[in-house]
Amino acid sequence: MAYRVATLEKLIEQFERLPGIGHKTAVRLSFAVLSMSEEEGNCFVNAITEARRTVHECDICCNLTDTERCSVCSSSNRDEGIICVVEEPQDVIAFERTREYNGVYHVLHGTISPLNGIGPDQIRIKPLLTRVANNEIEEVIMATNPTVEGEATAMYLSKLLKPFGVKVTRLAYGIPVGGDLEYADEVTLSRSLEGRSEL
């Protein structure tokens, strides 16, 4: 029979469960993990268990943190009157990279998606409403993805937030910087036309 190593196969299987990892990559990663020195291997496993043990959601914005409050919410330099609502913690990293945004965030951890059985109660909408109700918030920026679910969630949230008398805005749609008009899809192009500004 063919060459088989049960524990190695189990490890490959575990790597294959990770998003975007196919069989060949899983094999490569498994051999890399096996060839680590004692110390490297312990570092790797500790990093996983430590991160899983300590990382939790921030009390205020639901972003991931390993301290009581996330570094944005606990900073004194951020404008707490503006909340940028995003789908995932990765989106916060993307906004922070721009170095342009100085408000705070709210991470929904998903979008409303009835087809996948995800209703308003499965994502962090209630903490956002409580936050807007109990604090002086000027503006809530809807920064969900420009997908069907992202749009629907933004619309739904804006309806819930309007009664609080808060300004609700949405990210601009348009042609990506550095892109080529020739390859822009019709919807993006017509949205970009609608949102045109004077020079």
Added chain:
Amino acid sequence: MAYRVATLEKLIEQFERLPGIGHKTAVRLSFAVLSMSEEEGNCFVNAITEARRTVHECDICCNLTDTERCSVCSSSNRDEGIICVVEEPQDVIAFERTREYNGVYHVLHGTISPLNGIGPDQIRIKPLLTRVANNEIEEVIMATNPTVEGEATAMYLSKLLKPFGVKVTRLAYGIPVGGDLEYADEVTLSRSLEGRSEL
């Protein structure tokens, strides 16, 4: 200051050390590991520690195994008179996939590479010589990679093995099946011409 989570960053850093994993993939994998359920997370960590604890080199062929001898060496259906010498355990998997080879293997765990400070003693050459000296071996197939190091290792080994009166062969060079002659490099093409066979 920007959004920072120390333990998450450590985890991302650890994933980045794996071969072929860049920063974006490391971030994606880290968030995937964090979003695992308690049970999934334990399975993942256990698979790593179990594989690292149990997998070792086979006494005979130096291939990786979690039993005393690897499944090829302990099989009664394999021809022990033919040894296929490969660089890495992954190469054994590749050969086993062909379902054509019925001999046994020897895994060198690298190639001789003086530039990287790897001499004959750093790879599993001695166990191969002992094996050929103490058993009735008909043929040793050099299946190292067609790279400078792979070639040099094959040449070096064949010189060491010839005195034992064993037949030493090398994998055929040629155009890959399904490839396009137009894109074949000159060396491959001329090797393929040299090795032509009658139809």
